[in-house]
Amino acid sequence: MLLKQNTFIFSVIKSVLLTVKKKRNMRIIYILSFFLIMGFRLSAQEKNMIDPALKTPPEIMNQFMDMRFGMFIHWGPVTLRGTEIGWSRGHEVATEDYDNLYKEFNPVLFDASAWVKTAKNAGMKYLIITSKHHDGFCLWPSEYTDYDIMATPFKKDIVGALAKACKKEGIRFGIYFTILDWHDRNYPLHNDGKGISEDGNMEKFRSTIKNQLKELVTKYDPYLIWFDGGWEEPWTDEMGREIYTYLKSLKKDLIINNRLGKEMTGISNKNADYSKMVGDFDTPEQRIGNINMDFPWESCITMGTQWSWKPNDKLKSLKECLQTLVKTASGNGNLLFNIGPMPDGRIEQRQIDCLVQMGAWLKKYGESIYGTRGGPYLPNEAYSSTRKGNKVFVHLFETDKTEIILPALPGVNVQKATLMNGGEVGFKKTDDFYKISLPAVLPDSICNVLVLQINREAIEIPVIENTSIP
Numbered sequence: 001m002l003l004k005q006n007t008f009i010f011s012v013i014k015s016v017l018l019t020v021k022k023k024r025n026m027r028i029i030y031i032l033s034f035f036l037i038m039g040f041r042l043s044a045q046e047k048n049m050i051d052p053a054l055k056t057p058p059e060i061m062n063q064f065m066d067m068r069f070g071m072f073i074h075w076g077p078v079t080l081r082g083t084e085i086g087w088s089r090g091h092e093v094a095t096e097d098y099d100n101l102y103k104e105f106n107p108v109l110f111d112a113s114a115w116v117k118t119a120k121n122a123g124m125k126y127l128i129i130t131s132k133h134h135d136g137f138c139l140w141p142s143e144y145t146d147y148d149i150m151a152t153p154f155k156k157d158i159v160g161a162l163a164k165a166c167k168k169e170g171i172r173f174g175i176y177f178t179i180l181d182w183h184d185r186n187y188p189l190h191n192d193g194k195g196i197s198e199d200g201n202m203e204k205f206r207s208t209i210k211n212q213l214k215e216l217v218t219k220y221d222p223y224l225i226w227f228d229g230g231w232e233e234p235w236t237d238e239m240g241r242e243i244y245t246y247l248k249s250l251k252k253d254l255i256i257n258n259r260l261g262k263e264m265t266g267i268s269n270k271n272a273d274y275s276k277m278v279g280d281f282d283t284p285e286q287r288i289g290n291i292n293m294d295f296p297w298e299s300c301i302t303m304g305t306q307w308s309w310k311p312n313d314k315l316k317s318l319k320e321c322l323q324t325l326v327k328t329a330s331g332n333g334n335l336l337f338n339i340g341p342m343p344d345g346r347i348e349q350r351q352i353d354c355l356v357q358m359g360a361w362l363k364k365y366g367e368s369i370y371g372t373r374g375g376p377y378l379p380n381e382a383y384s385s386t387r388k389g390n391k392v393f394v395h396l397f398e399t400d401k402t403e404i405i406l407p408a409l410p411g412v413n414v415q416k417a418t419l420m421n422g423g424e425v426g427f428k429k430t431d432d433f434y435k436i437s438l439p440a441v442l443p444d445s446i447c448n449v450l451v452l453q454i455n456r457e458a459i460e461i462p463v464i465e466n467t468s469i470p
């Protein structure tokens, strides 16, 4: 982007000078370009933007978006009570009790390799662990606090073990780190209902988290850092930009989400200004993001009803899980699917079973998810679509239909219509619609994939907003 801008400035000056005086010295062109480019850079700073040269480049973001499916893990001493991480402090669990849980946290059955293999078998390509949630407890040995895994009877570096196992299995490793910290007295806002505390010290607090982030980046070399809590009152966009810039100085291609700043669609799905986001991608929470072909996004969604483990929690059905993944990919986003391991260190078998089945589906239908882009059909109750090369993959959510009608794709010739893992299907184009006849027995009992092979690059087709059939 900056390179394009610089080349553009350079060529404008060049053509102006060449027109005015054909034999002018090239040196003037270079000097003028330099000042103009510097001017643009300064104005970027004045406009409170991150220097565009620092932003994660599109090729890195495209690789991230090609992965489509990752595992989010929320874990910590609070699992001993089975209530929500962070938020149950001082509510379902008395503060005094919550803050002492670490003394009993001894997940002797924790096996990093088993977790990572569970993610891999599910078809997930990356994994993100809560290194520190709002309660302030650190799952890695941090030099900057005593409230960490070394203070527990377990005394083993969980973040480190996961980073190592991910590397071994070829799974990208990411770290969740929240800005809130209800343990650190320097952070001026705690969940005690007393508002902003006067003995808070944001300068000291910012220095601590900067040190912790340096520790995390240098020790574990994460692919991604997933911030949370940038909405908090003591935090500003400017502080977020400072951390973004700092992290990029430690690791150039580190991917960083947008919760370092205030601008995000988040839980409330507000209309966000993407140009103001501090970070590389948007993070809709507990909902599938709206289609966006320009700005990367990732939905974080729980398999159960809370982020950390809850005994006998109600889990999403396999059908809901698969549709969540498919509809997210169809909107051009990634799914960061959350599970909460138990206090003894194991992932609950019910969660593993569901993940295994998602992985089995992806082994058969992964071509329609990984490396695809969303659209052109918007998701609806009956179907949604992704695309890649000259193929449009239409995911069919109804398994009892023998016919499906789709709005015709503008300016496109469909050369072949097949069912993935099935055969060719009946295809008729009438006016503005395709009429597709399906076999009585479909190959998959949950989600089938119709492949339309077309005569052009599918990505060029505009998104079809109205998929209703009259």
Ligand code: H79
Residues within 6 Å of the ligand: 074, 085, 086, 087, 228, 267, 285, 300, 307
């Ligand atoms: O880590 C997960 C959540 O704990 C975290 N983001 C994801 C990834 C998150 N923290 N806060 N929020 C999301 C939004 C705030 C929700 C709240 Fe509430 C509404 C806090 C207080 C009111 C939910 C409802 C928790 C308590 C009541």
